[in-house]
Amino acid sequence: MQRAAHSNDGPAGRPLTIGQAARASGVSAKMIRHYESLGLMPRAVRTDSNYRTYGTRELHELRFIRRARELGFSTGQIEALLGLWRNKRRSAASVKALALAHATALEAKLGELERMIETLKHLAGHCHGGERPDCPILTDLASGPRADEQPRPPRARRR
Amino acid sequence: MQRAAHSNDGPAGRPLTIGQAARASGVSAKMIRHYESLGLMPRAVRTDSNYRTYGTRELHELRFIRRARELGFSTGQIEALLGLWRNKRRSAASVKALALAHATALEAKLGELERMIETLKHLAGHCHGGERPDCPILTDLASGPRADEQPRPPRARRR
DNA sequence: GTGAACCTTCCCATCATGGGAAGGTCAAGC
DNA sequence: GCTTGACCTTCCCATGATGGGAAGGTTCAC
Numbered sequence: 001m002q003r004a005a006h007s008n009d010g011p012a013g014r015p016l017t018i019g020q021a022a023r024a025s026g027v028s029a030k031m032i033r034h035y036e037s038l039g040l041m042p043r044a045v046r047t048d049s050n051y052r053t054y055g056t057r058e059l060h061e062l063r064f065i066r067r068a069r070e071l072g073f074s075t076g077q078i079e080a081l082l083g084l085w086r087n088k089r090r091s092a093a094s095v096k097a098l099a100l101a102h103a104t105a106l107e108a109k110l111g112e113l114e115r116m117i118e119t120l121k122h123l124a125g126h127c128h129g130g131e132r133p134d135c136p137i138l139t140d141l142a143s144g145p146r147a148d149e150q151p152r153p154p155r156a157r158r159r
Numbered sequence: 160m161q162r163a164a165h166s167n168d169g170p171a172g173r174p175l176t177i178g179q180a181a182r183a184s185g186v187s188a189k190m191i192r193h194y195e196s197l198g199l200m201p202r203a204v205r206t207d208s209n210y211r212t213y214g215t216r217e218l219h220e221l222r223f224i225r226r227a228r229e230l231g232f233s234t235g236q237i238e239a240l241l242g243l244w245r246n247k248r249r250s251a252a253s254v255k256a257l258a259l260a261h262a263t264a265l266e267a268k269l270g271e272l273e274r275m276i277e278t279l280k281h282l283a284g285h286c287h288g289g290e291r292p293d294c295p296i297l298t299d300l301a302s303g304p305r306a307d308e309q310p311r312p313p314r315a316r317r318r
Numbered sequence: 319g320t321g322a323a324c325c326t327t328c329c330c331a332t333c334a335t336g337g338g339a340a341g342g343t344c345a346a347g348c
Numbered sequence: 349g350c351t352t353g354a355c356c357t358t359c360c361c362a363t364g365a366t367g368g369g370a371a372g373g374t375t376c377a378c
Contacts, residue, residue, distance in 0.1 A: 019323090019324065028367080030368090031366070033326095034365080051325055075365080095286065099279050106276050106279070113265055113272065116230050116231050117262050117266060117269065120259070120265070121262055124258045124262065128251060178355065190336090206343095208344080210356055210357080319378100320377105323376085324374075325373075325375090326371100327372090328369105328371090330367100331368075332365100334363100337360105337363105338361085343356065344354085345355100346354105348350090348351085
């Protein structure tokens with residue numbers, strides 16, 4: 001294996017293979033390749049033997065991606081964030097807006113989740129838990145809030 | 160189309176087509192077929208012309224499924240719940256246990272979500288939001304808590 | 319030089335959901 | 349009776365994040 005022409009040295013002064021980059025970034029090798037195929041990561045510099053190599057800069061980007069995924073950003077959002085991060089003249093306001101919008105979306109999810117949990121606990125609380133088969137959980141599931149019924153007039157199906 | 164031999168009449172005294180069942184249950188026709196293919200729903204009674212038909216009982220089960228999905232149960236869990244529901248000698252305790260276990264799992268998710276939101280808001284709060292490109296959100300993303308690095312000794316890569 | 323560990327690409331799977339094509343069926347209106 | 353439009357059927361493909369695994373090439377330490 002020959003050293004790649006580009007200077008993309010890693011922390012120890014030499015480029016890393018994808019496996020090393022994976023261990024160092026917390027992003028699996030599979031996902032690193034996947035992000036490259038999505039265009040989230042630039043095409044990796046290859047060695048003569050076609051191995052991908054990663055330097056310090058790429059390592060930072062991979063950690064950036066992992067951290068953003070942990071915070072629940074979608075790949076689309078991460079792409080935007082990465083663009084802002086890479087762009088020297090980015091506006092801090094855009095980043096803040098993106099983060100806040102995301103926080104708001106997550107709060108909506110949070111509310112839903114809270115309602116789901118509350119319902120479940122309510123139902124469980126009214127279930128005596130014995131062997132008698134009349135647990136209200138099932139009754140509720142079977143007859144709970146129903147969808148809008150018959151939004152259009154049911155097509156006559158007399159036969 | 161001939162009336163199917165089975166008695167699976169709907170609310171109006173006659174069986175429904177899949178589209179009508181979909182509208183009445185809030186589960187899309189696509190998903191009804193899918194649930195049938197998964198074995199979650201029994202194979203539907205067909206008319207002579209191979210149309211699926213649905214009666215009151217099936218309608219109830221479909222609503223049951225929709226409601227359970229809304230409460231975040233996985234199809235596997237729904238299968239278990241449906242089994243309990245269909246089984247006359249089911250134990251209310253099993254249902255309660257399933258519901259509570261699910262609630263606990265959801266609470267874990269809730270905690271995660273809360274942490275994510277808190278982090279996002281914290282970061283956004285420290286971002287002045289102007290045009291200067293030093294928003295701490297990006298800095299944090301780029302250098303936040305990192306994965307366990309080098310769990311195994313890095314294979315020597317001198318070249 | 320051999321074996322282990324690593325890399326490459328390619329295909330398949332998950333899970334819940336939906337889009338859409340090609341073709342059959344039904345009821346209503348003329 | 350025939351047309352029309354809404355409905356049904358099956359089959360295949362797509363999503364999005366992730367992983368499994370096969371077949372084959374590369375590197376390195378012994």
